[in-house]
Amino acid sequence: MSVDDDTKAPQQSDQPQASESAPNVVETPPQEPVDRxxxxxxxxxxxxxxxxxxxDVWEKRKFLVDKGLTELEIEGLMRELPPQVPQVPPRTYPQPTPSNLPNLLVGIARIFSWVAGGSAVVLFMYYRFLLPRLTRSFQARHALRMHHTGLMERLNTSLTSLKETQTQTFAVLPQPTPFQEDPKYKGCQTLAKVLDTTEEATDIPDFTLLRCALQEIAAQGRKPTTEELFAALEAKLPHLTSDEGLQYEEKLWQTLTTHPFFHHEDADGKSTWSFSPPPPPSEPPLLSSLNTLTSALPKPIGQQTNQFQHTLQTLFDLTGYISTQTYSIPSISSRSSGLNASAHLTPEEEEVRREIRALKGLVLNRRSFMPTIPRAASHPSISSTA
Known part of the structure; x- marks a missing residue:
């Protein structure tokens, strides 16, 4: 039953009473406080x-306003109501699904059984068919590798012995003579000097022409190209422009490109040439040993010269000759006859013998009174060096 029905019912009940009392009593205004x-x-x-x-609260408010209540009355009624507690829905949770763990374990067991069975089959096939073939192939490759290793060792041994034999053999052979330029042209540094040295330009060696041309251009502070080099040669040697000169230029080009003293360089797209002089020849071992010995020997002490030195030396030689001749004659005669030589000498021989003895005594006496000649003292380094 709504509020409208409740409010209409009193009004309907009041209307008959008012109609019934209308003839007797005057109508009175309705009692609003009681109705409120x-x-x-x-x-x-x-x-x-x-x-x-x-x-909803707003729907309640709207309904009460429509029934004639004021905002203050509605607020008072709303405050009188107890606080609303939200309704808890009924506990209707779904039933838990059954566990899938047994099925999972069964699946895992099946997978392991399949893997184990497949592995066993694969191992059987490997050990039954593949492993024997792989073993034979490995043994064959190993034997082939060992054979190759043995061949390489034999080759290395043979090469080592060959090198040792060549070293011993080449040590005995004469060394090749290094390249030496003709001393006649060795001091020339320009083409003009080379041409002044000889009358015929064709007699000049190819190496000398190229060297002088390169040194002449290098003296100007630049490296010549191939065109500049041959242009300088043709300017000094006009016969190079002839047919025979072209053949001679071919020889010059061959010497320029093959000789080790001429160097080729490529810079900035240009081909330049330069000359490197050969290193000085090494000193022979014998000459170096002699120089070392000479430097180790002491320098001779200056001897005092005497104006009678040559005369004295002549007298020494004469004395030695006289002594030799004096004692040689009797010794020969005594060996031949075995007797005294003085018994068989002629008077002339006796006279010569007496004169020789007198001259010998004179020379010996004069030698005793001559001044001594200083001589160089021996040095210990000489004996040690010898």
Whole structure:
């Protein structure tokens, strides 16, 4: 039953009473305070009814305003209501699904069994068919590798012995003579000097022509190209422009490109040439040993010269000759006859013998009174060096 029905019922009940009392009593105005209290009671019962308790607050307010209640009355009624507690839905949870662990374990066991069975089959096939073939192939490759290793060792041994034999053999052979330029042209540094040295330009060696041309251009502070080099040669040697000169230029080009003293360089797209002089020849071992010995020997002490030195030396030689001749004659005669030589000498021989002895005594006496000649003293380094 709504509030409208409640409010209409009193009005309908009052109307008959008013109509019945109308003939007797004058109509009186309705009692509004009593009706207002009843309206508030009905609104309070309306708000506390279970059907309306959970409805929207704004809809409740709108309904009460339509029934004639003011905002203040509605606020008072709303404050009188107990606080609304949200309704908890019923506990209707779904039933848990059954566990899938047994099926999972069964699947894992099946997978392991399949893997184990497949592995066993693969191992059987490997050990039965593949492994024997791989073993034979490995043994064959190993034997082939060992054979190759043995051949390489034999080759290395043979090469080592060959090198040792060549070293011993080449040590005995004469060394090749290094390249030496003709001393006649060795001091020339320009083409003009080379041409002044000889009358015939064709007699000049190819190496000398190229060297002088390169040194002459290098003296100007630049490296010549091939065109500049041959242009300088043709300017000094006009016969190079002839047919025979072209053949001679071919020889010059061959010497320029093959000789080790001429160097070729490529710079900035240009081909330049330069000359590197050969290193000085090394000193022979014998000459170096003699120089070392000479430097180790002491320098001779200056001897004092005497004006009678040559005369004295001549007398020494004469004395030695006289002594040799004096004692040679009797010794020969004594060996031949075995007797005294003085018994068989002629008077002339005896006279010569006496004169020789007298001259010898004179020379010996003069030698005793001659001044001594200083001589160089021996040095210990000489004996040690010898």
């Amino acid at each position: 209290v009843q309206l508030l009671d009905k609104a309070r019962s309306f708000l506390t009814s279970p059907q309306v308790r959970d409805q």
